Amino acid sequence: MKPRDAQHSERPARVNDTAQRRDEILVAAAECFMINGFEATSIDMIARRMGATKGLVYHHFPAKADLFFAVIEHGMDLCFQAARPAAEGPGDGAARLRAVLEAHALTMMESVAFQKVNTQGVEMHMHGASTPDQRAMLAHLTGRRDAFEALIGDVLEAGACDGSIAPGDVRLTVKALLGALNWMTIWYRPRPGDERAGRQAIARTLADTLLNGVVRRA
Amino acid sequence: MKPRDAQHSERPARVNDTAQRRDEILVAAAECFMINGFEATSIDMIARRMGATKGLVYHHFPAKADLFFAVIEHGMDLCFQAARPAAEGPGDGAARLRAVLEAHALTMMESVAFQKVNTQGVEMHMHGASTPDQRAMLAHLTGRRDAFEALIGDVLEAGACDGSIAPGDVRLTVKALLGALNWMTIWYRPRPGDERAGRQAIARTLADTLLNGVVRRA
DNA sequence: GTCTATATTTCGATAGAC
DNA sequence: GTCTATCGAAATATAGAC
Numbered sequence: 001m002k003p004r005d006a007q008h009s010e011r012p013a014r015v016n017d018t019a020q021r022r023d024e025i026l027v028a029a030a031e032c033f034m035i036n037g038f039e040a041t042s043i044d045m046i047a048r049r050m051g052a053t054k055g056l057v058y059h060h061f062p063a064k065a066d067l068f069f070a071v072i073e074h075g076m077d078l079c080f081q082a083a084r085p086a087a088e089g090p091g092d093g094a095a096r097l098r099a100v101l102e103a104h105a106l107t108m109m110e111s112v113a114f115q116k117v118n119t120q121g122v123e124m125h126m127h128g129a130s131t132p133d134q135r136a137m138l139a140h141l142t143g144r145r146d147a148f149e150a151l152i153g154d155v156l157e158a159g160a161c162d163g164s165i166a167p168g169d170v171r172l173t174v175k176a177l178l179g180a181l182n183w184m185t186i187w188y189r190p191r192p193g194d195e196r197a198g199r200q201a202i203a204r205t206l207a208d209t210l211l212n213g214v215v216r217r218a
Numbered sequence: 219m220k221p222r223d224a225q226h227s228e229r230p231a232r233v234n235d236t237a238q239r240r241d242e243i244l245v246a247a248a249e250c251f252m253i254n255g256f257e258a259t260s261i262d263m264i265a266r267r268m269g270a271t272k273g274l275v276y277h278h279f280p281a282k283a284d285l286f287f288a289v290i291e292h293g294m295d296l297c298f299q300a301a302r303p304a305a306e307g308p309g310d311g312a313a314r315l316r317a318v319l320e321a322h323a324l325t326m327m328e329s330v331a332f333q334k335v336n337t338q339g340v341e342m343h344m345h346g347a348s349t350p351d352q353r354a355m356l357a358h359l360t361g362r363r364d365a366f367e368a369l370i371g372d373v374l375e376a377g378a379c380d381g382s383i384a385p386g387d388v389r390l391t392v393k394a395l396l397g398a399l400n401w402m403t404i405w406y407r408p409r410p411g412d413e414r415a416g417r418q419a420i421a422r423t424l425a426d427t428l429l430n431g432v433v434r435r436a
Numbered sequence: 437g438t439c440t441a442t443a444t445t446t447c448g449a450t451a452g453a454c
Numbered sequence: 455g456t457c458t459a460t461c462g463a464a465a466t467a468t469a470g471a472c
Contacts, residue, residue, distance in 0.1 A: 035345055036342065037256070037339070040257045053457055055458080058448090064449090120255075124258075125258065156432070159433075166432060172420065172423050173432060176424055180401070182397070183396070187393055210428075212431040212433060213430040213431030213432075214312075214315065214428065215382065215383055215430060216383055261466070273438055273439050274439080277437065282466070
């Protein structure tokens with residue numbers, strides 16, 4: 001183990017302190033944005049929520065828009081981390097689609113704040129995206145969203161090939177499936193006493209409904 | 219026909235002039251809210267969009283929040299007007315559900331602006347709903363949203379009884395179905411050249427997917 | 437009924453102390 | 455690295471002319 005600087009050896013080891021601080025800000029920001037929306041959230045609110053002041057936030061993020069982008073990007077990271085292994089897992093198209101849908105539903109529930117911020121609309125708040133940096137970030141996020149939809153689309157097409165999934169308009173089907181799940185950011189709110197088993201039950205029921213439809217099978 | 223006031227008979231008949239003006243404001247507001255969101259939309263923008271000034275808007279609506287509520291209420295009116303006849307129409311549960319889903323999908327496409335404002339979140343912007351009037355309006359809109367979900371839930375239950383629809387968690391199924399359709403406010407934007415037939419095709423495809431699911435039928 | 441002008445507040449961002 | 459103090463821009467709402 002590398003010895004720490006002798007001059008400050010009495011201080012507790014604070015590895016990656018600034019990264020941790022950044023994450024704390026991200027969580028506080030996600031919660032504020034979720035509750036009030038982008039414009040109605042002031043930097044003061046975010047700082048107060050984590051027991052700090054504006055100066056701290058501006059020390060870690062150059063502007064409010066960058067903070068907003070960082071929140072959405074982190075939410076997307078979580079989506080990919082959950083969905084990609086499921087999409088690339090074993091089984092035929094239908095089995096993998098089920099795995100992806102359940103994983104995505106769980107992601108929605110377990111990071112509602114981050115996901116709802118994404119739902120609020122990336123492009124909306126950056127309509128006049130002033131700086132080139134912001135325009136680039138906007139394009140980057142749009143690209144990742146498209147990539148996520150393509151991930152699901154690929155599973156659908158694989159299923160259409162192996163016969164486990166009914167052929168149809170892939171783009172529109174992806175919108176329908178993701179819409180049903182992403183809509184959870186509108187109505188789902190974690191309850192103090194709820195457990196993972198309960199969330200898994202919801203995820204399974206939703207996936208069932210989407211896979212099998214609502215009409216009675218012959 | 220009742221004769222108009224003789225003193226002003228030379229003026230062109232302007233029946234319901236203020237009501238028309240109100241509607242114009244409503245449309246302009248819906249479009250601005252759709253593009254920029256509630257907080258980022260200024261009263262000036264709304265006025266400019268209809269070639270007027272702030273004073274006009276404040277003459278018809280006491281505050282920005284009331285205008286926002288009025289937009290959402292009108293959007294809900296459109297939803298009920300389309301869905302209720304379909305829900306109360308002829309046929310078994312599955313047939314009526316199909317009619318409701320297609321009607322709702324069409325409503326989403328043909329009044330995107332109004333519907334997207336609703337998606338933005340009623341409760342979000344009124345978190346601290348200051349005046350009692352605003353709190354009452356908030357409760358009113360929440361009640362109507364619940365009533366709309368109940369409308370669909372009733373059709374589902376009727377279908378479960380007559381055997382046309384698979385039994386299941388009604389509340390969760392309603393959320394899934396409405397989620398898939400309401401999500402259109404996120405991605406659907408009317409194109410200059412699109413026609414009603416195209417929208418109907420989208421509505422039918424979406425309803426098909428939700429009714430039959432995506433896995434291949436045995 | 438619609439406009440202009442303005443009072444008042446709020447917030448993003450910066451400067452600089454510690 | 456975090457805080458206090460403050461500037462300047464923007465927007466809601468109002469007052470009053472026409």
